[in-house]
Amino acid sequence: MRKLTRESWINSSLVLLLALAPLCASLLDEPYYVNLASRVVIIAMAAVGLNLALGFGGLISFGHAAFFGLGGYVAGVAAYHAFDGSYFIGVIPGSDQMPVIWLVAVLVAGLAATFIGVISLRTQGVYFIMITLAFAQMIYYFAISFPTYGGEDGLSIYVRNSLFSLDTSDPLIFFGICFFSLMLSIFVTRRIMGSRFGAALTMARLNDIRLATSGVEPFPIRLTTFVLSAMITSGAGALFADLNGFVSPSMLSWHHSGELMVIVILGGVGRLFGPVAGAVVFVLLETFIGGFTQHWQFFLGLILLSVVLFANGGLIGLLAGRPRHD
Amino acid sequence: MMLKVSQIETYYGPSQALFGVDLSVDTGELVALMGRNGMGKSTTIRSICRLTPAKRGHIVFDGQDLAGLRSFQAARLGIGLVPEGRRCFASLTVQENLIATARPGVWDYTKVVSLFPRLGERAGQMADTLSGGEQQMLAIGRALMTNPKLLILDEATEGLAPVIRQEIWAAIRRLKDAGQSLLVVDKTLSELLPIADACVILEKGRSVWTGRPSALSGDLRDQYLGV
Numbered sequence: 001m002r003k004l005t006r007e008s009w010i011n012s013s014l015v016l017l018l019a020l021a022p023l024c025a026s027l028l029d030e031p032y033y034v035n036l037a038s039r040v041v042i043i044a045m046a047a048v049g050l051n052l053a054l055g056f057g058g059l060i061s062f063g064h065a066a067f068f069g070l071g072g073y074v075a076g077v078a079a080y081h082a083f084d085g086s087y088f089i090g091v092i093p094g095s096d097q098m099p100v101i102w103l104v105a106v107l108v109a110g111l112a113a114t115f116i117g118v119i120s121l122r123t124q125g126v127y128f129i130m131i132t133l134a135f136a137q138m139i140y141y142f143a144i145s146f147p148t149y150g151g152e153d154g155l156s157i158y159v160r161n162s163l164f165s166l167d168t169s170d171p172l173i174f175f176g177i178c179f180f181s182l183m184l185s186i187f188v189t190r191r192i193m194g195s196r197f198g199a200a201l202t203m204a205r206l207n208d209i210r211l212a213t214s215g216v217e218p219f220p221i222r223l224t225t226f227v228l229s230a231m232i233t234s235g236a237g238a239l240f241a242d243l244n245g246f247v248s249p250s251m252l253s254w255h256h257s258g259e260l261m262v263i264v265i266l267g268g269v270g271r272l273f274g275p276v277a278g279a280v281v282f283v284l285l286e287t288f289i290g291g292f293t294q295h296w297q298f299f300l301g302l303i304l305l306s307v308v309l310f311a312n313g314g315l316i317g318l319l320a321g322r323p324r325h326d
Numbered sequence: 327m328m329l330k331v332s333q334i335e336t337y338y339g340p341s342q343a344l345f346g347v348d349l350s351v352d353t354g355e356l357v358a359l360m361g362r363n364g365m366g367k368s369t370t371i372r373s374i375c376r377l378t379p380a381k382r383g384h385i386v387f388d389g390q391d392l393a394g395l396r397s398f399q400a401a402r403l404g405i406g407l408v409p410e411g412r413r414c415f416a417s418l419t420v421q422e423n424l425i426a427t428a429r430p431g432v433w434d435y436t437k438v439v440s441l442f443p444r445l446g447e448r449a450g451q452m453a454d455t456l457s458g459g460e461q462q463m464l465a466i467g468r469a470l471m472t473n474p475k476l477l478i479l480d481e482a483t484e485g486l487a488p489v490i491r492q493e494i495w496a497a498i499r500r501l502k503d504a505g506q507s508l509l510v511v512d513k514t515l516s517e518l519l520p521i522a523d524a525c526v527i528l529e530k531g532r533s534v535w536t537g538r539p540s541a542l543s544g545d546l547r548d549q550y551l552g553v
């Protein structure tokens with residue numbers, strides 16, 4: 001039997017904790033904490049998406065909030081049209097079915113990421129960061145200036161969208177949906193990175209010239225990664241809109257892109273469960289220290305500084321050491 | 327003719343590095359590219375691989391002019407490069423290094439591992455945990471897995487322990503015997519010349535002598551190779 005690495009133990013413990021915490025909260029009749037766990041899981045999923053591009057692909061995207069927000073808006077707009085029986089651009093009916101919404105969210109984000117990626121991936125370093133930020137801000141201002149869907153005020157989702165015959169309004173069931181989605185996104189990331197494509201992506205990150213001299217063009221590998229990463233993040237966005245029953249342009253803002261980056265760095269760049277660890281710490285700090293002071297980000301800054309200075313593998317790196325193959 | 331390089335001139339920014347290099351490699355031939363340090367051997371290789379494209383002159387590979395191609399396109403035509411300095415991908419395993427960029431052909435994982443059995447023993451090990459010699463074997467193996475028509479080795483035995491160097495030379499001899507076309511840059515002339523079919527000497531960015539190894543006189547060695 002294969003011996004589990006320390007990182008595997010840490011990852012398993014993290015998953016177990018994340019799964020058990022809302023169960024305990026539900027038994028204690030504390031739905032607030034179940035919803036808090038759902039928030040952690042959804043934000044972790046968005047960061048898993050970013051981690052694929054940033055951590056594994058070395059693509060420092062400062063515009064992933066665009067995909068998170070697009071996923072949210074797809075859920076919001078679909079629910080809006082389903083609620084009042086109207087049609088999107090006069091022809092497409094709304095839907096309150098999660099699978100339909102997720103599919104559309106992922107496709108819309110995929111198309112947007114293809115367009116953004118084709119342009120931005122021709123640059124590198126700070127230019128790539130700035131172009132992804134610029135595109136995200138363009139989408140942000142577009143959402144603000146679109147009064148049909150709430151403009152700056154955002155859009156309410158009056159009834160949580162449905163999934164088969166499940167009671168999605170039950171916090172624990174909704175948590176289960178989010179948890180399953182997070183695990184699926186981690187599984188997909190793991191499969192990608194365990195494939196030849198994943199190895200080629202690592203090569204493109206480490207030395208794209210050396211990769212090219214082996215006959216592999218780095219650009220399509222990076223573009224595919226960027227698109228897949230955006231798709232995962234958009235799925236999280238759709239769930240986030242359902243969790244809050246609300247979608248607003250703030251989901252698209254650069255602050256949110258920054259938060260996702262902080263979560264990935266905090267948890268461990270390029271570590272499979274790094275975004276999960278980062279999201280747990282981030283949301284708990286925001287909730288509990290944020291309850292005492294509105295300057296909770298000062299403490300987040302201190303933790304981030306310590307992690308960057310003393311544990312460049314993030315929290316997972318600090319606990320599990322250098323990454324290694326199972 | 328598999329590779330024909332005609333009067334190439336290559337620049338690094340405003341600095342001219344090559345002033346007219348000619349060389350050719352026939353199918354199944356091993357050509358030794360020689361010269362002292364800084365004479366343009368690596369730049370010639372970079373030009374052939376389209377990493378630093380030549381501004382003037384022509385490079386024709388397998389009947390196709392390489393002008394305008396990008397490095398990955400040149401590699402896809404069948405130019406395999408083992409760059410100077412054991413360039414492996416450190417955070418990937420040996421197996422991942424080998425299979426990630428593999429293309430179909432006679433060279434597959436099993437065949438590469440039979441050429442370098444140490445790689446098979448260390449298949450799951452990270453590349454940066456290998457010794458220098460093993461990393462060089464991995465670099466050669468990775469290039470072979472792309473099934474190149476022409477394999478270019480740039481200082482493949484430099485800085486290695488004598489025992490490991492012997493293993494690498496044995497592998498190069500096996501490749502030549504198997505009919506692999508090779509362009510080799512190496513300072514160990516005692517190993518290189520006996521297996522070379524032709525030699526090209528570079529001096530200050532120009533090819534100054536081309537011929538069979540047997541015609542390489544002591545005077546030429548003194549004048550251009552400093553040995």
